[in-house]
Amino acid sequence: MERDFTTDKNAPIGVFDSGVGGLTVVREIMRQIPGEDIVYFGDTARVPYGSKSKATVIRYSRQIVNFLRTKQVKAIVIACNTASAQALDVIEAEQDIPVLGVIGAGARMAAQVTKNNRIGVIATRGTIDSGVYEQLLHELNPRFQVFGKACPLFVPLVEEGLTHDFITEEIARRYVKDLQYKDIDTLILGCTHYPLLRTLLRKVMGPGVTLVNPAYETAIELRQLLTDRGLARDEHPDGQADYRFYVSDLADQFQEFAASILPYDIHQTEQIDIEAYGALREEAGEGSHDPEGKY
Amino acid sequence: MERDFTTDKNAPIGVFDSGVGGLTVVREIMRQIPGEDIVYFGDTARVPYGSKSKATVIRYSRQIVNFLRTKQVKAIVIACNTASAQALDVIEAEQDIPVLGVIGAGARMAAQVTKNNRIGVIATRGTIDSGVYEQLLHELNPRFQVFGKACPLFVPLVEEGLTHDFITEEIARRYVKDLQYKDIDTLILGCTHYPLLRTLLRKVMGPGVTLVNPAYETAIELRQLLTDRGLARDEHPDGQADYRFYVSDLADQFQEFAASILPYDIHQTEQIDIEAYGALREEAGEGSHDPEGKY
Numbered sequence: 001m002e003r004d005f006t007t008d009k010n011a012p013i014g015v016f017d018s019g020v021g022g023l024t025v026v027r028e029i030m031r032q033i034p035g036e037d038i039v040y041f042g043d044t045a046r047v048p049y050g051s052k053s054k055a056t057v058i059r060y061s062r063q064i065v066n067f068l069r070t071k072q073v074k075a076i077v078i079a080c081n082t083a084s085a086q087a088l089d090v091i092e093a094e095q096d097i098p099v100l101g102v103i104g105a106g107a108r109m110a111a112q113v114t115k116n117n118r119i120g121v122i123a124t125r126g127t128i129d130s131g132v133y134e135q136l137l138h139e140l141n142p143r144f145q146v147f148g149k150a151c152p153l154f155v156p157l158v159e160e161g162l163t164h165d166f167i168t169e170e171i172a173r174r175y176v177k178d179l180q181y182k183d184i185d186t187l188i189l190g191c192t193h194y195p196l197l198r199t200l201l202r203k204v205m206g207p208g209v210t211l212v213n214p215a216y217e218t219a220i221e222l223r224q225l226l227t228d229r230g231l232a233r234d235e236h237p238d239g240q241a242d243y244r245f246y247v248s249d250l251a252d253q254f255q256e257f258a259a260s261i262l263p264y265d266i267h268q269t270e271q272i273d274i275e276a277y278g279a280l281r282e283e284a285g286e287g288s289h290d291p292e293g294k295y
Numbered sequence: 296m297e298r299d300f301t302t303d304k305n306a307p308i309g310v311f312d313s314g315v316g317g318l319t320v321v322r323e324i325m326r327q328i329p330g331e332d333i334v335y336f337g338d339t340a341r342v343p344y345g346s347k348s349k350a351t352v353i354r355y356s357r358q359i360v361n362f363l364r365t366k367q368v369k370a371i372v373i374a375c376n377t378a379s380a381q382a383l384d385v386i387e388a389e390q391d392i393p394v395l396g397v398i399g400a401g402a403r404m405a406a407q408v409t410k411n412n413r414i415g416v417i418a419t420r421g422t423i424d425s426g427v428y429e430q431l432l433h434e435l436n437p438r439f440q441v442f443g444k445a446c447p448l449f450v451p452l453v454e455e456g457l458t459h460d461f462i463t464e465e466i467a468r469r470y471v472k473d474l475q476y477k478d479i480d481t482l483i484l485g486c487t488h489y490p491l492l493r494t495l496l497r498k499v500m501g502p503g504v505t506l507v508n509p510a511y512e513t514a515i516e517l518r519q520l521l522t523d524r525g526l527a528r529d530e531h532p533d534g535q536a537d538y539r540f541y542v543s544d545l546a547d548q549f550q551e552f553a554a555s556i557l558p559y560d561i562h563q564t565e566q567i568d569i570e571a572y573g574a575l576r577e578e579a580g581e582g583s584h585d586p587e588g589k590y
Binding site: 045046047051052053056152153156157159160167170171248249250275278 | 340341342346347348351447448451452454455462465466543544545570573
């Protein structure tokens with residue numbers, strides 16, 4: 001029996017990230033649109049994406065989208081700044097369902113809050129080198145001056161639990177020093193781990209700089225998009241949305257991290273072989289056949 | 296024309312690592328056995344291995360060995376502590392050429408230099424959790440007491456160029472504090488990046504602790520093995536060994552890092568699709584057919 005993906009409003013939302021960081025986006029979706037079902041994929045075997053080339057990030061993103069389509073998702077959120085920067089255009093062009101990235105939402109919010117038109121962006125090297133935030137912000141307003149800074153140590157520091165440590169603060173001070181000289185009044189947290197450093201960054205940046213969290217804005221945009229297209233879900237009979245989590249490695253460790261940042265308990269995380277979804281588009285066209293069956 | 300891999304002493308040595316770190320092993324091989332040709336593979340698309348499961352590390356290592364066999368190598372060096380810890384046994388059992396890991400060499404050297412039988416190991420979480428150094432050291436001498444410590448921030452700190460920074464020193468002091476309480480007299484640098492922190496670690500540990508660099512010992516063991524098996528190379532007619540480098544991503548960036556630590560210039564690094572070597576063993580048996588041709 002064929003199912004029409006594009007108009008089934010009771011289908012889940014697909015969300016993916018290079019690892020655990022995208023859970024900060026899932027958390028916002030759970031808060032802003034509590035009735036929607038979610039299928040999450042974290043590419044924990046191949047994390048991080050920030051240091052990979054554009055071609056590789058596109059290849060990996062395609063595999064993940066192929067996988068999510070086998071779960072009949074009605075929309076896809078790329079909850080990874082690097083993948084949004086490198087692969088959103090390509091994925092969007094190839095898919096017949098809505099695809100959102102975290103970058104657009106973050107840029108639009110920053111454009112709203114800046115008063116002096118001087119905006120800073122902190123992110124992984126991949127996101128900064130892509131220049132994508134700068135490009136989007138200039139499309140919104142050519143007068144914006146955008147200053148980017150790669151912060152490769154923030155993710156490992158967060159994953160070591162040093163979110164409130166003086167070492168992280170010292171590293172943060174070095175990273176943002178140039179941005180402070182530039183007199184920015186708005187700072188985009190351009191990597192999904194960074195909202196977990198919000199308290200520390202607020203202290204380092206001082207009260208004159210507004211921090212923008214793209215995860216929050218993405219959830220708001222997703223809610224609007226679902227409403228506009230008549231894709232908002234009917235209420236669940238039991239009032240309980242369905243959340244499913246898949247990873248490419250280390251399901252237990254993922255579940256532990258998830259438990260520490262999500263408002264709901266995760267009962268099960270399944271590990272899948274994501275590389276098996278590589279040739280799916282060419283082979284099976286519509287992505288409705290599940291290669292997992294082969295293994 | 297069929298070639299016999301196992302007895303061609305003029306064939307190259309295959310060396311692989313999860314990324315750039317294994318170049319510290321290549322550097323030692325170049326110094327200790329200057330006549331040997333080397334084919335290096337760095338899995339720069341999927342680095343780091345330290346946070347991946349055993350099953351994933353084995354799968355990736357098999358793909359890489361399949362690739363190296365297409366280059367007719369006469370021996371393989373696993374220049375990655377995590378892969379040596381997780382995959383050496385499996386790879387060795389499957390191959391008909393010698394396979395060396397960095398861990399055995401490091402453990403044997405530590406066993407020789409310790410006087411109080413108290414040995415520390417610093418490494419990635421994967422290597423420490425595997426308990427492999429402890430196991431090997433106990434096989435050498437059951438009276439050894441082995442104390443491990445995972446240091447996940449060292450690799451990103453080295454890759455940020457902070458090898459002589461007070462931040463790295465502060466983090467190092469925290470990491471090794473427990474080992475110092477244990478009164479160790481020998482410390483194994485159980486990750487290929489760590490020799491680049493040797494000066495700093497020597498200062499933090501003090502003169503009472505001997506640092507063991509497994510890369511150095513691995514090159515010595517390889518030289519001995521090649522001599523014992525009659526596999527040492529004939530002299531090159533032009534006196535110049537042949538070094539070839541392959542990566543799964545970001546060849547330019549790899550080449551830059553390589554230039555900073557190797558005694559020779561690298562003229563070319565080629566990017567290959569390592570995932571294409573996944574099913575090779577089952578499909579093609581001997582690994583003599585190159586799947587690159589398909590793409």
